[in-house]
Amino acid sequence: MVNFSGIILRKFKNIAGSRYEEIMKAYQEFFLTEEELQIPEVKSILLVLDRFSGEVPEEVFEVLSAYPGARIEVVYVIDEGLCSIIGETLGEEEAEAFRKSEESLGRELLRVTERSLSKFDLSFSMEITFADKVEFVENDAKNRDILVVSRHFGSESTKTHRISPIVFRIVQGVKKPVIVY
Amino acid sequence: MSPEEAIALAVFLGVYAFIITERIHRTVAAMVGASLILIVGIIPWEKVPEYLDLETLLLLAGMMVIVNVSRESGLFEYIAIKTAKLSNGNPMKVLLLFSVVTAVVSAFLDNVTTVLLLTPMLLYITKRMDVNPIPFLLAEIFASNIGGTATLIGDPPNIMIGSAAGLSFNEFLENMGPIAVANIFLTIAVVYLAYKNSIKVTPSKRKEIERVILSMDEEDAIRDWELFRKSVIVILAIVAGFFLHDTIGVKPAVIALSGASVMLLWSGVSPERALEKVEWATLFFFGGLFLIVGALVETGVIDAAAGKIMELIHSEAQAIFVISWFSAVSSAIVDNIPLTATMIPLIKAMGSSVNTYPLWWALSLGACLGGNGTAIGASANVVVLGIAHREGIKITFGEFLKVGALIMVSTVALGSLILWMRYGL
Incomplete structure (x- = not known):
């Protein structure tokens, strides 16, 4: 032979x-x-939003769709500290008005995000929370596999910085992979 | 049989045996055989230039220089990445585009270089798609051999046939081009049908591979933009020259050598470096073979064999089928270069009884497409299987044979049918 x-x-x-x-x-x-060819197992993804984040671009969902089976937790964060400052300086009525306006903005953004997530057939849950933005993200990201955040998260209305200082701090502090869009 | 005839035949058969078994390098076998022929004096020294087909040798050398210099620029990697990007991570598109690109590139450049540069990219994509890479690799092998049939410079047998029979680039394109195009689509269809279950990917995988491929930048592959531009210009000019060589009355070998000279002059690449990479082993293999087969011509063995064949063949149609099938089956087993070297004087000797014009196409068809039949039928097969083996993908001789033989039979059948309809009716 x-x-x-x-x-x-x-x-x-x-x-x-x-x-x-x-x-x-x-x-x-x-x-x-x-090593790079081995895609790490991703089961849980945290997507944080706030009034400065704006709508999430479709490309982000395309990237997230590469992790089939992962659950995406979408959280709209309202700055708790800012609510207290408004309450202390302008009065509780103004603080309540601010809370309501923030919540309605949050619901609207979550509705838009929900449509896109459903379009890509991704599994998700949503919530609105009052917290310190950095603390919340740093703590919650510990239990997630990937964090997704807009570069304007925690910014100000003029969006002076290309990447907000809060996002910088999050990227430096969080030990998990971060997608900044 | 005279002692000279017996020696010429024994050397020829001995060298063939070494070429098949590869116990010693084919170039060494051919050089030892040629030396014996010259020592015994079967071919007188004055006749050596007559048997050494300089046109084939110079055309090959010229094209080798052009390919080696242009390779430095990253041109082939650019083509590989561009092809990958066009496929969008869709396995069917990967199969189709890589086959077509391989066929087109091998129609103008050497098959081994083409597959050497495209196979790593193909393996990478199939790995990312998490699909069985075998159908993709097989399609690439078949496409490189089929693409080579289309032009005068596509495959070494065509260069030899063109030089021996004085056929032009355009004649090759006109006669073999349509056969190659029909065969490439036939091959993709056969490979698809044979492996259709293993070339499917899930939508999420497809998205992932699309993302990975799109993140590659073909421009990053270019190591030297200046050389890249110059290479593209020279290659296009050479191809244009091949199209026009008949009209302007310049031999293809002269065009290739001029292209190589312009490339060296314009690019400033050191000639030592460019010429170092010329496959001298291949050129000496050709030279040795020409002398060994020349000894058979000189002693009259070829004339006698042609006479015997002509007793069996009564028409051009019969000759087309006999030559195409004989050379296809033979070149599936032995290297198609020695086979073509042997068949050329045979067909020339048949010229006294039949019109040999269609027979050259039959020989080109068989010699180029026969290589698809077995794993060792052509250099491109060996190179792709070798790379796959190194990457841990084992394609056994038997597995290759199952699909390869089917491809060989169907493509040669289609090709010989087209030739018969054109010349045999």
Whole structure:
């Protein structure tokens, strides 16, 4: 019985030889390492929103759809500290008006986000919460596999910074992978 | 049989045996055989230039220089990434586009370089798609061999046939081009039908691969923009030159050599570096073979064999089928270069009884497409299987044979039918 596998390898050495190694070297930067090829298991994703985040672009949902089976927790965060400051300085009535306006904005944004999530057939849950933005994200992200946040999260109305200082702090403090859009 | 005839035949058969078993490198076998022929004096020294087909050797050398210099620019990686991006992570599109691109590139450049540069990208994509890479690799092999049939410069047998019979680039394109196009789609259909269950991916995988592919930038692959532009211009000019060589009365070898010279002059690449990568082993293999087969011509063995064949063949139609099928089956087992080298003088000797014009196409068809039949039928097969083997993908000889033989039989049948309808009726 002829050893065909041996013939093929011997011929390959004669025909391609070191050219193959050279080409592999040239392609190296396009190839992922074995480690990178292993996609980490993602079961839970935290997507945080606030009044400055705006609508979530479709590309973000496309990326999230690459993790089938992961549950996405969408949370609209209203700054609790700001509510207290308004209450202390302008009175409780003004603070209540601010809360209501924030909640209605949150509900509207969550409705839009829900439509997109359903379109991509993603599993999700939604809530509106009052908390300190940084503290909430840092604590909640501990139990998630990926954090998704807009670069304007926690910004101000003029959006002076390309990436808000709060997002900078979150990216530095959170140990989980963060997608900043 | 005279002693000279016996020696010429023994050397020929001995060299063939070494080429098949690869116990020693095919170039070494051919050089030892040629040396014996010259030592015994079967071919007198003055006749050596006559048997060494310089047109084939120079055309091959010229194209090797062009390919090696342009490769430095990242041109082939650019094509590979562009093709991957066009496929959008859809496995059917990957199969179709990689096959068509491989066929088109191999129609103009050497098959081994084409598959060496496209296979790593194909393996990478199939790995990311999490699909069985075998159908994709097989389609690439078949496409490279089929693409090579289409032009005068596509495959070494075509270069040899063109030079021996004085056929132009346009004649090759006109006669073999339609056969190659029909065969490439036939092949994709056969591969698809044979493996249709394993070329499916889930929508989420597809999205993922699309994302990964889109994140690649083909422009990153270009290592030298200046050289890239110059390479594209020179290659296009050479292809235009091949189209016009008949009209302007310049041999294809001269066009390839001029292209190589312009490339070296314009790019500033060191000639030592460019010429170092010329496959001298292949060129010496050709040279040795030309002398070994030349000895058979010189001693009259070829004439006698042609006479025997002509006793069996009574028409051009019969000759078309006999030559295409004989050369296809033979080149599935032995290297198609020695086969073509042997068949050329045979067909020339048949010229006294039949019109040999359609027979050259039959030989090109068989010699190029026969390579698809087995895992060792053509260099491109060996190279792709070798790369796959190194990456841990085992395609056994038997597995290749099942699909390869089917592809060989169907493509040669379709090709010989087209030739018969054109010339045999």
